[in-house]
Amino acid sequence: MNVPERILAAGVTLLHEQGLAALTQPRIAKAAGVSQSHLTYYFPTRNELLLAIAEHSVDQALALQLSQPLAKPAADPAQALATAMRFLPRVRMLLGLVVAADQDPALRDALVRLIAHVRHSIGQLLAHLGYQPDAPQVLVFHAAVVGLAVMNLGRQSPESEQELETGLAQLLTLLPHPSQPGRSSP
């Protein structure tokens, strides 16, 4: 693997396992097996590194978790639910970067683009499942997934898993769907 790629992979893993606080140059360098100075050769400042890690993580998540549902020709709506559930840990992982972005306009702009990208991908998946991809409700669906991920602090609790699923399932009924018309406007 390439050195920058190894650095980004180590960064994503570190972010996933130990949170934003673990994303320091010494620790990432050690995890990637390069010297600390070498890190700054590829990513001169810390924010550039954070930004690259964020992009890498989102790309990775979309590739891993959207390619399969989109490859299958047709699927039942429950698949959207399952996909959303699989996204939850990854969303939580990125929360630290959102917080960090409050300090740095460049990072903030980059995250705005990343979030738009994710929303577009969610629209693609929903379109693939027969929903209207650009309905305003897609924003709310996306937001609810993000919010559930943020609030799901006690991650292991199975009852909250249940709550999450029923909540998202009900949210799906809000989306306009060809086979269940009449939900969009009164």
Next chain:
Amino acid sequence: MNVPERILAAGVTLLHEQGLAALTQPRIAKAAGVSQSHLTYYFPTRNELLLAIAEHSVDQALALQLSQPLAKPAADPAQALATAMRFLPRVRMLLGLVVAADQDPALRDALVRLIAHVRHSIGQLLAHLGYQPDAPQVLVFHAAVVGLAVMNLGRQSPESEQELETGLAQLLTLLPHPSQPGRSSP
């Protein structure tokens, strides 16, 4: 004002204006007008301080933004929308603490209780407006508000404000309401 209160007030303001990274003992002490050593007299460790700030902020938010709607005898559903919109900046402000809670189990447990408290209060408001307070959709409504706050990075953009409002308004139609029956189950 009491010294601990002054410290907490300074902490909340600092968190609101400059994010989690600004919540260090030196800066809070300076903002509160006390010596740094004095801070540790009331809050020996940093996490205890963070926890106290979180609780203070949530109490303050609930008191400020829920007391008035609950005082008025009846109100139109659009008020729930307006209240939710007013909560967004405060929710954003607390995100940093959620991130910090990943490192510390005690802080995490405290935040779980705080989140439950907020959800209960939202239920109260919705009940006051005629909705079912314990409907599972309340979780989703809460989550959507949180998620919108997270994603609302470009805070000044009026178009995203518009998007937010329409999204939340549609979400409200999902909640079971006496005057608009038949939405709960197919």
Next chain:
DNA sequence: CGAAAATTTGGTAGAGTTACCAAAACCATC
């Protein structure tokens, strides 16, 4: 008034971080 308790402060040790620099090792090309 005097003693005990609470409050407040300055100082600091120790760890951790970012960003930088000069030098060494590596690699391609002529």
Next chain:
DNA sequence: GATGGTTTTGGTAACTCTACCAAATTTTCG
């Protein structure tokens, strides 16, 4: 094999943060 560019490393200066301690000041109360 020499040369110029790229990659890699060790070292470090300057800074910030947390947690602690001993001493000074103020307050409380018998």
